Amino acid sequence: MTPRPVPHTLAFVESPVQLLNVLEWAHTQSPARGSGGAGLVPSQKRRTATPVTPAEPSLGLTLVVLSPTDPMSRGQLRRMAELARDEGHEVRWEEARGGASAPFRTIGGLAPLLRRAGRVVMGDPFSRYVQLLLTITRARDLVVVDDGTATMEFAGQLARGERLVRWHRKGGRPGPRDLLFAPVSAAARRRLAASGGRRVEVFSAMPVTDIPEGVTLTVNGFAWTRARFGPPRVLAGADLVGTSLVETGVVDGDRYLDAVRTLAGAHGAKRYFAHRRESAGKLHRLAAETGLEVVRPDLPLELIARRGPIGRTVLSFPSTVVHTLPPALAGTGVRVAVCDIDPGWLTSHASPRAGGFLSGVTDSAHGVDRLSSGGAYAVPYAPPAAPGASDR
Template identity: 35%
Template sequence: MSSSVIWAESPLQLLSAVEAHRAGLCGPCTEARLRAGAPSLETTAAEIERLGVPAGLRMAGSAPRPVRPAEDGVWVIGDAFSGAVQRGLVAPGRCRLVIVDDGLATIHLLELLTTSRPKALVRARARPGPARRALGLAAWGRLRAAASAGRLTVCTALPISAELRDAVRGLGAAVHVHDFPWLRGRPAAEAPPQRLVVLGSSLVRNGLVHRDRYLAWVRSLAAAEPLQYRPHRRESPDVLDELRADPRISVVETGVPVEISLRGLTAEHRVVSLPSTALTSLRLMLRSTGTRIEGVPVPPDWWTDAADPGLRDHLSLFLDGLEIAT
């Protein structure tokens, strides 16, 4: 087995892991394993290979469960809230760990890890039972122990505050900040013919935003000028059906992250999105192009009762042009 193993469960995790390998955070030989049953992951892996993977990295196909490296290897993971990943974390072994970006959940993870008292690593809106909570507590302990032993690195492009960054480093973990240098070095993608690009959101499907308000917003943008709509990978199919029926809206599904598919945007383009980690990554990717990237706050009457104030505050991190503290 390679000295390093990437376990990717989403396209963003895979892309972030490629950047981690390129930065030298893994061993000289790294294999990327993809969670089985995720077509968007396979499409993203194929596109990364087409672009030319960094030396020493190999796309090793899918697997039904997390694959760990040998004892002296490096395990690159994105979703530390996954039960399957946590069972891997608490298994015997002292391999080095690299945590890569997995959207908003990454910041939540770091906040939990830096608390003074043990906190079960469970998703923000989850209601775990006793067994699941016990596993989350054990995973918290293993990650803290890895940090204390100098075996934990966080590789991120997210807007983490200086206070949180310092707290993570205070645990003994390393923090590596990147701005997608490998991806920015690839040939530019073809630019969309529409000048306005709207990034889709999973907030409707997750029950956090009212569907009718969201659709009315997208249609209001299309009333001003034709637009290209890039769906979120977990977007509601019925929302997409509604948008496809509007001749002013071109719904384009590429199967790869927008960081890859929109890297050809120019100063003539404008990107509009509700709060999303893609706002941060696209600002990094396109900072030299002059592309306007606009984050739109969610109006108060759009939220459903399922969206608690803490979640709303967290999402605001991705609205402004805040860059991660180094």
């Protein structure tokens, strides 16, 4: 029987984490695993445990970096692009936000590629850029890889037929730009529904529970990361992971600083791994008032932690890493602990859903210790089940 030809794949990423997760997805598409994700069961969660070989250039993957403007993201993306080239993938860097005419140049230059691509992988379905590009492509295979906890909200909104809105903005009134862009967003949402012969896959390490009918969910077990990095040297003591919840207007800055100081003191943390979107002013104040060494990682934290050295305990607030670090660090003996967000820390501008969403991020995490006013309790990490298994 002649195998089905592998379609050329075009991937769009706007952050280092998205690029990492495209590499993780590509790792599962190697010939050793079969072509094109064959055998996945729609609307079921399949946990993949079988070791796989590196992705090969025959996958036909072109990674398009829609470059952001902030220097930290750009620096991490350039490092991740080097790793992607080392894997044999083509990388195309687009200055997609370099002035008023940049979007027109970018979309015009990508249109021929989009029309030829048989499969499109995207890291942020909420992105207006990505939504606009989705209206151009004729690809029958669409794949959404993680852009952090936003994937949880995306899958639920798609399943419920709601408009695509980031969780920390939900509850507010649509602005003029939202209303102007609404037809494009609605068209993108329709394309992301598995209908009309389209195959839609969500590749995620998040605890996605609301799966639209016909959409396949494949669990990201960070096999590529574990194969390429580590195991790390584990240090005594703790490291603390930063968050951009202050920058997004969800958590009050003074309350956050107090929480970091208390958490670091209670657990003897020495280093603070900054989120790439944390402001320089906030980090300078944090270092001065807590004594923590602020580290600006040059790669996503999953790779930094796996490469090491890393503290025996990694402390975090509710964020993506409470879901991604346990599988990335499986077998290393590193403990991941998450500190709840007190409702009193939320700003008056925070979405009405913010508190419940952040609690859900923590409640659904596996392989972490939970730190709260009642103490800490452990939730053991459950490794991925055999291929084809469903945890529904």
